Amino acid sequence: MTLSLCTRAPACTNSISRKAVRSIAHTTSLGSAPSFHLPNLKRTGANFGNVHDNKVLRMLMFGKPGAGKGTLSSRLVKKYDILSLSTGDLLRQHIAEQTVIGRQAEEIVAQGGLVPDEIMLQVVTSKLDALRNKHWILDGFPRTLAQGKLLDNHLQTQNTPLSLVVNLDVADEVILSRISDRWVHLPSGRVYNMSYNHPKVDGFDDETGEPLTKRPDDNPEIFSRRLKQFYESTAPLLSYYASKPKSARMVSLQGETSDEIWPKLEAVVRSSFPNLKERAPVKRQHSLSDPFITAEETWSAKV
Numbered sequence: 001m002t003l004s005l006c007t008r009a010p011a012c013t014n015s016i017s018r019k020a021v022r023s024i025a026h027t028t029s030l031g032s033a034p035s036f037h038l039p040n041l042k043r044t045g046a047n048f049g050n051v052h053d054n055k056v057l058r059m060l061m062f063g064k065p066g067a068g069k070g071t072l073s074s075r076l077v078k079k080y081d082i083l084s085l086s087t088g089d090l091l092r093q094h095i096a097e098q099t100v101i102g103r104q105a106e107e108i109v110a111q112g113g114l115v116p117d118e119i120m121l122q123v124v125t126s127k128l129d130a131l132r133n134k135h136w137i138l139d140g141f142p143r144t145l146a147q148g149k150l151l152d153n154h155l156q157t158q159n160t161p162l163s164l165v166v167n168l169d170v171a172d173e174v175i176l177s178r179i180s181d182r183w184v185h186l187p188s189g190r191v192y193n194m195s196y197n198h199p200k201v202d203g204f205d206d207e208t209g210e211p212l213t214k215r216p217d218d219n220p221e222i223f224s225r226r227l228k229q230f231y232e233s234t235a236p237l238l239s240y241y242a243s244k245p246k247s248a249r250m251v252s253l254q255g256e257t258s259d260e261i262w263p264k265l266e267a268v269v270r271s272s273f274p275n276l277k278e279r280a281p282v283k284r285q286h287s288l289s290d291p292f293i294t295a296e297e298t299w300s301a302k303v
Helices: 018-032 069-079 087-097 100-110 117-128 145-157 172-180 220-242 258-272 290-302
Strands: 058-063 083-086 136-139 164-169 182-185 190-193 249-254
Touching: 058 069, 058 220, 069 083, 069 136, 069 258, 083 087, 083 117, 087 100, 087 117, 100 117, 117 136, 117 145, 145 220, 164 220, 164 258, 172 182, 172 220, 249 258
Parallel strands: 058 136, 058 164, 083 136, 164 249
Antiparallel strands: 182 190
16 A cells, blocks of 8 residues: 655646546446446345344445545444454554564565465454454455455354445446545545535645645546446455345445435444444543633633
């Protein structure tokens, strides 16, 4: 996983015209990208009670690039007692700690190779196996059908099978329009969108006033390639999960924005895992000087 440089955003301009976005969206959807019609994808889990342990959330979330996986996962983790596990972070941790798996992966990466599925499985399951009674969302694995089967088999043997698989079904044209309007504040990770999450001042972060930037991969050409990769690798994986009636509950959630999808996702999680606890609100720590500060600020305001 690498970090790419971004170009500074003009205050009030978009680099991609609406006409170009519509044109690319049409080309992507109808031309280069394979069909994504999965008739059984919306299985809602009528056989969910057959899962070995449906009281624990063990969740995968899929979606096209730009569909909002990160945003929605963060909302779940922030509100509920759920752990978010990043495959990339786990791999870097193994390498940093020089574990046996980490040394093997580091050597392969140093030579420019791709870490084999079997090693990635060990990276992931070394953490998952220690979280038997913990709620978790796994990010970044599996990405292919082969990886999905490896993970599924391992979790089944541990009697800790997946309990929920969510697919964020956002139309190609919507995502293309979204990424063309997206600007980011790199130091904080805050994301703005000129269509529905506009910054207070065009081109500048609300909290710091620093300039916003645009990710270089937020353009239709690169998105088209990423979308094609998604169809080729992830669509078979989703079909696999949808075709297993006695496995994890599989749901497909539609919407144009994360705000639109969020209540649907939360409803699925709450109905499937009623014992899932919300995190306790963080209370502000008051000091003995607070009353004096408040009085001083009030007096200053009157002057």
